[in-house]
Amino acid sequence: MYEVNAPDIIFEYMDCNLIVIDGVEGLYYASGGTGAEVFRALEAGYGEDEICAALKNAGAGFDADRAVRQFIRQLVDYRILREAPGRKAPGDFPPFPADGMDQPPAITRFDDLQELLLIDPIHQVDVGEGWPFVK
Amino acid sequence: MVNGSVSVVIPVYNNEKYIGEAVGSALSQSCAPLEIIVVDDGSTDGSAEAAAKAFPGVRRVTLPHSGVSRARNEGARAARGEYIAFLDADDLWEKDKLEKQLEAMRNNPEARIVLCRLRDFVSPDLSPEKRASYMLKGEKTGYHAGCMLIRKSDFLETGGFPEDRAIFESVEWFIKVREKGFTTIVLEELLMHRRIHENNTLQKDKKKIDEAYFSLIRDWLGKKGGG
Numbered sequence: 025m026y027e028v029n030a031p032d033i034i035f036e037y038m039d040c041n042l043i044v045i046d047g048v049e050g051l052y053y054a055s056g057g058t059g060a061e062v063f064r065a066l067e068a069g070y071g072e073d074e075i076c077a078a079l080k081n082a083g084a085g086f087d088a089d090r091a092v093r094q095f096i097r098q099l100v101d102y103r104i105l106r107e108a109p110g111r112k113a114p115g116d117f118p119p120f121p122a123d124g125m126d127q128p129p130a131i132t133r134f135d136d137l138q139e140l141l142l143i144d145p146i147h148q149v150d151v152g153e154g155w156p157f158v159k
Numbered sequence: 160m161v162n163g164s165v166s167v168v169i170p171v172y173n174n175e176k177y178i179g180e181a182v183g184s185a186l187s188q189s190c191a192p193l194e195i196i197v198v199d200d201g202s203t204d205g206s207a208e209a210a211a212k213a214f215p216g217v218r219r220v221t222l223p224h225s226g227v228s229r230a231r232n233e234g235a236r237a238a239r240g241e242y243i244a245f246l247d248a249d250d251l252w253e254k255d256k257l258e259k260q261l262e263a264m265r266n267n268p269e270a271r272i273v274l275c276r277l278r279d280f281v282s283p284d285l286s287p288e289k290r291a292s293y294m295l296k297g298e299k300t301g302y303h304a305g306c307m308l309i310r311k312s313d314f315l316e317t318g319g320f321p322e323d324r325a326i327f328e329s330v331e332w333f334i335k336v337r338e339k340g341f342t343t344i345v346l347e348e349l350l351m352h353r354r355i356h357e358n359n360t361l362q363k364d365k366k367k368i369d370e371a372y373f374s375l376i377r378d379w380l381g382k383k384g385g386g
Contacts, residue, residue: 034369038377045372052376137379140330143277143302 025111028067029103044104050141052134059129061120069113082120091128164241165192165257168234170227171248172200178210178248190258198234200224228320228328235314243311245304249354256350260308263344271341273308275350277301282356302333306351326371
C-alpha cells in the first residue's frame with residue numbers, strides 16, 4: 025500500500041485531471057485519464073492488485089499489470105507516494121469510469137517554475153513553527 | 160560612474176527595528192541612488208517616521224495598509240529615476256549592488272532586468288539560542304524583488320506586482336515578465352541579504368499556502384495549455 029508523501033506533496037483534482045505540487049523541490053506534476061483515476065485509488069489506500077483488476081474489468085486497452093507497476097514506481101521515484109505497509113482502503117473498490125481506458129496511466133513532471141517557487145520563502149514555512157525550519 | 164539614475168523603493172509595514180539599516184544600506188551604495196522612497200504601508204509602529212527622522216532626505220509615500228505589492232507599485236509610480244530597485248525594509252544590500260547592476264545594464268543593451276544572488280541571514284539582534292535554532296539554505300538566484308534592477312518604464316509596462324495575490328506575488332510577476340520575453344540577466348554575485356527574524360511577514364496558514372500554490376499552478380497550466 026501507498027500514501028501521499030505529505031506534507032511536502034499536495035494534490036488536487038480539477039474535473040478529471042490531477043495536479044500534484046512538490047513545494048520543497050519547486051516541482052509540479054499533471055495527469056489525466058487513467059493516471060488521475062489510478063492516483064485517486066492509490067491515495068485512497070487501494071493496492072496494486074485491486075487497481076489492476078479494476079482496470080481490466082473496465083476494459084483497459086493496455087497491459088494493466090505492467091502499466092500500474094511502472095506508474096507506481098514513477099510516483100515513488102518522484103517522492104509523490106511513499107510505501108505505507110498495513111494501510112487499508114475504506115471499502116470495495118469503486119469502478120473506474122468506462123471512458124478513457126485506452127491509455128495507460130502517466131504523469132508529467134514540470135520544473136519550469138522551480139527557480140521562482142524556491143526563492144519564495146513560503147516553501148520553507150513550517151506550519152507549527154513558522155519560517156525557517158527550527159531544528 | 161554616473162550616479163543619480165536609480166530610485167530605491169522601500170516598502171515598510173511595522174518594521175521600525177530594521178528599516179534604518181535598510182535605508183543605510185541603500186544610502187551607502189558606491190553608486191548613490193537618485194532618491195530613496197519609503198512607502199509606509201499603514202504602519203502603526205512609527206517605522207516610516209523613524210526613517211524620515213533619521214534620514215531627512217528620504218521621500219515618504221503613505222498608504223492605508225494594503226499589502227507589499229501595492230506599496231511597491233505606488234513607490235514605483237512615484238519614482239523619478241530611470242531605474243527602480245526594490246529593497247524590503249528588513250533586508251540589506253552589498254555596497255556595490257547598484258553599481259554592478261547598472262554596469263550590467265550598460266554592457267547589455269538588450270537587458271530589461273538585472274538580478275543578483277541572495278543569501279538569508281539570521282538577524283544578529285536575536286539571542287544566540289534563537290540564532291542557533293534556524294536552519295538556512297545557501298545562496299539562491301535572486302528571483303526576488305530585492306535582487307532586481309529594472310527600468311521604471313519596463314516595470315510599469317508589466318502592470319506591477321499583482322495586488323490581489325497575498326502569496327507568490329513575486330512569482331506571478333516573474334512569470335509575467337517571462338511571458339513578455341523580457342531579457343533578464345542574472346549576476347552570479349551575492350549582492351542581497353535577506354534577514355530572518357522573529358517577525359518576518361510570512362504566511363503560516365497551510366491551507367492558504369496550498370490554495371495559493373494550486374491557484375498559481377492552475378493559472379500557469381491554463382496559460383501554457385491555452386498557448
